[in-house]
Amino acid sequence: MSHQRPLLAANWKLNPVTAEAAAELARGVLGRGERLSTEVDVVLCPPYCWLLGVAEILHDSHVELGAQNCYWERSGAYTGEVSAAMLAGWCQWVIVGHSERRSHFGETDEMVARKLAAALESDLNVIACVGEQADDFDSGRSADTVARQTDVLLGEMELHRLRQLVIAYEPVWAIGSGRSAEPEHAYSTMRAIRQRLRERFDQAATEVRLLYGGSVKAANVAAYVELPNCDGCLIGGASLDALEFSRMLAAVAEVYAGAAGRAAE
Amino acid sequence: MSLKASYHDVPVEGRAVLVREDLNVPLKNSRVADETRLRAALPTLRGLSAAGARVIVMSHLGRPQGRADPALSLRPIGACLSQLLERPVAFAEDCVGPAALEAAAKLRNSEFLLLENVRFHAGDEANDPDFAAQLARLGEIYVNDAFAASHRAHASVVGVAERLPAYAGDLMLSELQALHRALDDPRRPLLAIVGGAKISTKAGVLRHLLDKVDRLLIGGAMANTFLKAEGREVGSSFIEDSALAEASSVAGRAGEKLILPLDAICARQMAPGQELRTFAVESVEPGWMELDIGPRTRELFAAQVAGAATVVWNGPVGVSEIPEFAGGTLSLAEAIAGSGAYSLLGGGDTAAAVDALGLSGRFSHVSTGGGATLEYLEGRELPGVAALRNAA
Numbered sequence: 001m002s003h004q005r006p007l008l009a010a011n012w013k014l015n016p017v018t019a020e021a022a023a024e025l026a027r028g029v030l031g032r033g034e035r036l037s038t039e040v041d042v043v044l045c046p047p048y049c050w051l052l053g054v055a056e057i058l059h060d061s062h063v064e065l066g067a068q069n070c071y072w073e074r075s076g077a078y079t080g081e082v083s084a085a086m087l088a089g090w091c092q093w094v095i096v097g098h099s100e101r102r103s104h105f106g107e108t109d110e111m112v113a114r115k116l117a118a119a120l121e122s123d124l125n126v127i128a129c130v131g132e133q134a135d136d137f138d139s140g141r142s143a144d145t146v147a148r149q150t151d152v153l154l155g156e157m158e159l160h161r162l163r164q165l166v167i168a169y170e171p172v173w174a175i176g177s178g179r180s181a182e183p184e185h186a187y188s189t190m191r192a193i194r195q196r197l198r199e200r201f202d203q204a205a206t207e208v209r210l211l212y213g214g215s216v217k218a219a220n221v222a223a224y225v226e227l228p229n230c231d232g233c234l235i236g237g238a239s240l241d242a243l244e245f246s247r248m249l250a251a252v253a254e255v256y257a258g259a260a261g262r263a264a265e
Numbered sequence: 266m267s268l269k270a271s272y273h274d275v276p277v278e279g280r281a282v283l284v285r286e287d288l289n290v291p292l293k294n295s296r297v298a299d300e301t302r303l304r305a306a307l308p309t310l311r312g313l314s315a316a317g318a319r320v321i322v323m324s325h326l327g328r329p330q331g332r333a334d335p336a337l338s339l340r341p342i343g344a345c346l347s348q349l350l351e352r353p354v355a356f357a358e359d360c361v362g363p364a365a366l367e368a369a370a371k372l373r374n375s376e377f378l379l380l381e382n383v384r385f386h387a388g389d390e391a392n393d394p395d396f397a398a399q400l401a402r403l404g405e406i407y408v409n410d411a412f413a414a415s416h417r418a419h420a421s422v423v424g425v426a427e428r429l430p431a432y433a434g435d436l437m438l439s440e441l442q443a444l445h446r447a448l449d450d451p452r453r454p455l456l457a458i459v460g461g462a463k464i465s466t467k468a469g470v471l472r473h474l475l476d477k478v479d480r481l482l483i484g485g486a487m488a489n490t491f492l493k494a495e496g497r498e499v500g501s502s503f504i505e506d507s508a509l510a511e512a513s514s515v516a517g518r519a520g521e522k523l524i525l526p527l528d529a530i531c532a533r534q535m536a537p538g539q540e541l542r543t544f545a546v547e548s549v550e551p552g553w554m555e556l557d558i559g560p561r562t563r564e565l566f567a568a569q570v571a572g573a574a575t576v577v578w579n580g581p582v583g584v585s586e587i588p589e590f591a592g593g594t595l596s597l598a599e600a601i602a603g604s605g606a607y608s609l610l611g612g613g614d615t616a617a618a619v620d621a622l623g624l625s626g627r628f629s630h631v632s633t634g635g636g637a638t639l640e641y642l643e644g645r646e647l648p649g650v651a652a653l654r655n656a657a
Binding site for chain 2: 205258
């Protein structure tokens, strides 16, 4: 029976600037949130250069580690890249296709699909991001756009890899804007993703968790995780404050208090 | 679950009694904005004082996360508590260490001392043994009256109880007795109503209740998922696709026990001021969302309630925060209040939803536990309750 535990993933983006600050943030989250990480899956995604230091801090805890990006080739003449195979030694998770990768670094759906495939092949759990731009939203094409992105991502996906996959829906117009999608909009768009998964994988599609991302904070996180088809959130800026992040964790744990979610303890 | 021993069962005169209350009240400009939880603590505090105990009270307030935060000091709560008790309440600047020990040593029989927020120390939420030992040093007997905090294994809830003789307070006992009466030793037929949006957040509750109840009524958006699992069209209603299999499994096990809505009040958007239409559940048109139970369902649910001797209710049956979609929840509340059944309501934000509709006084018991009540409804023993002595 697939009863998914909720997932909160912290995307630190290009922060913090020093190793000390990164370590402090990781320790802050661990100190405040570790207890609840037996009820809510927690993933911290620092920049590449802090992965090792944060990995040491998270060692022996329930809190897991992820990277924010990866490259699909395993090794070779690709200056500046880090491969999924390399990350697999340090992390359990990787984010692919974040909207900032798509908009600032020219990643296409096809590139994201290759990264996803490489990461799955390296046995990483993957948070693959999809989301519509402001013009799609304004013209009512949100569901179509994310369904199409989901199709491309799923590509040649093998059934046994589904349990490694999490799809994060980010309305791109909401990221870092202070605007967030109405829960009703998030629901209908995430439902389109869920239906795509079902059409493709039938019952096995329920193994894939869906996250919402976009200006999520402690004050509104419960409204999203209470939505059917939303299994957690991908947190950006608000995850840089250990106190705020742990408040979100507590809010999600309360929503799931009746879910018999402590089995993994 | 076994019932717990009360502080009334032991002599407390002249003894230092460390009481865990839930004084987590909303503050506005450093003043108490809602006294409900303070009033709920009064019976135990007065009872201990009347019996001659030296009463040392501890609580959390907000989530200061292991650091002193002046905005979350319990000092203003002490002032309010003092007014309600009509007695002085001393205050210790810290819940452990010299400040607490000295203040506790000064306390005479029947007097009150309130300790600063236990969550100013990270050791509380971490259930740190040293921190629990420091708290335990303040008292000879421990009383837990904080049912709402007892699903969390914190030092002030569990750690202290392992170090001192531990008894239940009056509020704790009234919560446990009500839950016990409704679920463990009910007059039958026992009927449960579960509402809310998601099956997955209440899967444990549904499964546990199914084993106990004679009838299970489902409302709220989670009813759509049950209806969809039966193969019905539910228009554009909220559906939890990943829980369709769970819905089928619950429905299969429930058989005749399960009662689903027959009709629904629908709108095109979940917002106030929309055009409303009522559809039978088998014919909701595309583009319309089920947002409340309809008139035939209200009659069905009322008839079921009328035949029940005990009713347990968790979760509104419609989008009750929007007035147009609160009618089903209101009519269900009326039916329960008028039925003569023993009625217990609570879990998650149910108490708050019903309070907002002005209905709290209509039930035999409104459980204030939130997450703690939900975990009880799942059949889990709460760590803070497990740590208390059993009744003889």
